Amino acid sequence: xxxxxxxxxxxxxxxxxxxxxxxxxxxxxxxxxxxxxxxxxxxxxxxxxxxxxxxxxxxxxxxxxxxxxxxxxxxxxxxxxxxxxxxxxxxxxxxxxxxxxxxxxxxxxxxxxxxxxxxxxxxxxxxxxxxxxxxxxxxxxxxxxxxxxxxxxxxxxxxxxxxxxxxxxxxxxxxxxxxxxxxxxxxxxxxxxxxxxxxxxxxxxxxxxxxxxxxxxxxxxxxxxxxxxxxxxxxxxxxxxxxxxxxxxxxxxxxxxxxxxxxxxxxxxxxxxxxxxxxxxxxxxxxxxxxxxxxxxxxxxxxxxxxxxxxxxxxxxxxxxxxxxxxxxxxxxxxxxxxxxxxxxxxxxxxxxxxxxxxxxxxxxxxxxxxxxxxxxxxxxxxxxxxxxxxxxxxxxxxxxxxxxxxxxxxxxxxxxx
Numbered sequence: 001x002x003x004x005x006x007x008x009x010x011x012x013x014x015x016x017x018x019x020x021x022x023x024x025x026x027x028x029x030x031x032x033x034x035x036x037x038x039x040x041x042x043x044x045x046x047x048x049x050x051x052x053x054x055x056x057x058x059x060x061x062x063x064x065x066x067x068x069x070x071x072x073x074x075x076x077x078x079x080x081x082x083x084x085x086x087x088x089x090x091x092x093x094x095x096x097x098x099x100x101x102x103x104x105x106x107x108x109x110x111x112x113x114x115x116x117x118x119x120x121x122x123x124x125x126x127x128x129x130x131x132x133x134x135x136x137x138x139x140x141x142x143x144x145x146x147x148x149x150x151x152x153x154x155x156x157x158x159x160x161x162x163x164x165x166x167x168x169x170x171x172x173x174x175x176x177x178x179x180x181x182x183x184x185x186x187x188x189x190x191x192x193x194x195x196x197x198x199x200x201x202x203x204x205x206x207x208x209x210x211x212x213x214x215x216x217x218x219x220x221x222x223x224x225x226x227x228x229x230x231x232x233x234x235x236x237x238x239x240x241x242x243x244x245x246x247x248x249x250x251x252x253x254x255x256x257x258x259x260x261x262x263x264x265x266x267x268x269x270x271x272x273x274x275x276x277x278x279x280x281x282x283x284x285x286x287x288x289x290x291x292x293x294x295x296x297x298x299x300x301x302x303x304x305x306x307x308x309x310x311x312x313x314x315x316x317x318x319x320x321x322x323x324x325x326x327x328x329x330x331x332x333x334x335x336x337x338x339x340x341x342x343x344x345x346x347x348x349x350x351x352x353x354x355x356x357x358x359x360x361x362x363x364x365x366x367x368x369x370x371x372x373x374x375x376x377x378x379x380x381x382x383x384x385x386x387x388x389x390x391x392x393x394x395x396x397x398x399x400x401x402x403x404x405x406x407x408x409x410x411x412x413x414x415x416x417x418x
Contacts, residue, residue, distance in 0.1 A: 001408035032155050033140060033208040036143075036158055037198075039143065040163060043165075043170060044173075045107070046129075046132065047171065048171070048173060049188050053253065054068045054175065055184060056256075066381060066384055069378075070346040071126065074122070074373070076251075076373055077373015077376075079132070079372075081366070082130045082131075083369055086102060086136070086362060087361055087362015087363065088359050094207065095207070098134070099138045101303070102303040103199040105128065107192040107196060108386075109127070110189055110192035113194075114189065127205050132159065136365050137360075137365050139202075144349045145207075153289075156342045156343075160377060164277045167281075171270060175395045178270065178411040198390030235348070237407075242401070245397070246367065247374055247394070248371075248397040250318055250379040251376050257269065257383075258313070259323060272326060275393075276330045280335070282338070283337075295411075301338050302340040304398070305332060307337075307398030307400075310392075310398060311331035312334065314392050336398075379389075379391075
C-alpha cells in the first residue's frame with residue numbers, strides 16, 4: 001500500500017497546490033457532504049412514493065398484489081439496463097453530469113399519483129425509477145472520487161445513513177398526511193419538491209480534475225489501478241452474489257401490505273417501513289466505521305442475516321405472532337440492507353480501475369436490478385397464494401448469496417497462497 005505524508009510532501013518546493021488538493025480529500029469533505037445531502041433529499045422524495053404506492057394500487061385502485069409485483073419488477077428489472085448505460089456514460093461524459101441528468105428526471109415518479117389507472121401509475125413510476133438507476137452508478141463513483149481509500153467505507157456509510165434518514169422522514173411525513181386525511185395521490189405528488197432540491201445540490205459538487213504530476217487520492221492511497229491477485233475473480237463472485245441478493249430483495253411494498261392486512265391498519269404497515277429504514281441507516285454508518293473485514297461482513301451480516309430476516313417475516317405471518325415481531329424481523333432486514341449498501345460499492349471501488357469506476361458501479365447496480373426484476377414478479381405471484389412461501393423464496397436466495405461470496409473469497413485466498 002502506498003502511503004502519503006502531508007508534512008514532508010508540503011516541504012517539497014513547487015508542490016504545495018498538489019499537497020493541498022490531496023489533504024483536502026478527507027472522507028467528510030465538502031463534496032462528500034453535498035453528495036450525501038443530495039441522497040437525503042432524493043430519498044425524502046421518492047421513498048414517500050414507495051411507501052404509499054402499494055396502498056394506492058391495492059386499496060384505492062383495487063388492483064391485485066401481483067400488479068404491484070409486476071410494476072416494481074419492471075421498474076427494477078429493466079432499470080438494470082439503465083444502470084449499465086448510466087455507468088458507461090459516467091466514465092465517458094462525466095460522473096457529475098450524468099448524476100445530475102438522471103436525478104433531474106426522477107420526479108417523473110412523483111407524477112404517478114395523478115393517473116386513475118394502474119397503467120398510468122405504473123408507467124410514471126417506472127420512468128422515474130429508471131432515471132434513478134441511470135444516475136446511481138455515477139453518483140457512487142463521484143463519491144469515490146472525493147473520499148480517501150482507507151476511509152471509503154466511512155463515506156459510503158455516511159451517505160447511506162443520510163440516504164435512509166431521508167427515507168425515514170418521508171415515512172413519517174406520509175403517515176402524518178394519511179392520518180389527517182390527505183389523498184394518497186397528493187402525498188405522492190409533493191415528493192417532487194425534495195427530489196428537485198437533491199438535483200440542485202449536485203450542481204454545487206466540484207468535479208475533481210487531475211493536477212499536473214498528481215494522481216487521484218484513491219490511487220495514491222490504494223494503488224487501485226494496479227490489479228491485485230484475484231481481484232477480477234472476486235468481482236465476479238461479488239456481482240453474482242449481488243444478483244442473488246437481488247432475487248431476495250423484494251419491494252418493501254410486500255411487508256407493508258403484510259403488516260397492513262394482518263393488523264387492519266395502514267399506519268402500522270407504513271410504520272414497518274420506518275423501522276426498516278431506521279435500522280438500515282444506523283447499521284450503514286456503524287459498520288462503515290467499524291473496520292470489520294469487508295467480504296466477511298458483507299457475507300454474514302449482509303446476505304446471510306438478510307436471508308434469516310426474510311424467513312422470519314414469513315414465519316411470523318404463519319404463526320400470527322403479531323406486529324411487534326414483524327418490527328423485530330424488519331429491523332434485522334434493515335441492518336442487513338445497510339451493510340450491503342455500504343460494503344458492496346466499497347468493494348467494487350477497490351476491484352476496478354479508476355477510469356472504469358462508474359462502469360463498475362453500473363455492473364453492480366445492473367446485477368442487483370436484474371435479480372430484483374425476477375424477485376418482485378415471483379414474490380408477487382407467491383404472495384397471492386401463500387405469503388410465507390414468498391418470503392421463504394426470498395430468504396433462501398439471500399442465504400445462497402452469502403454462501404457464494406464467502407466461498408468465493410475463501411477459494412481465492414486458498415489459491416493465492418504460495
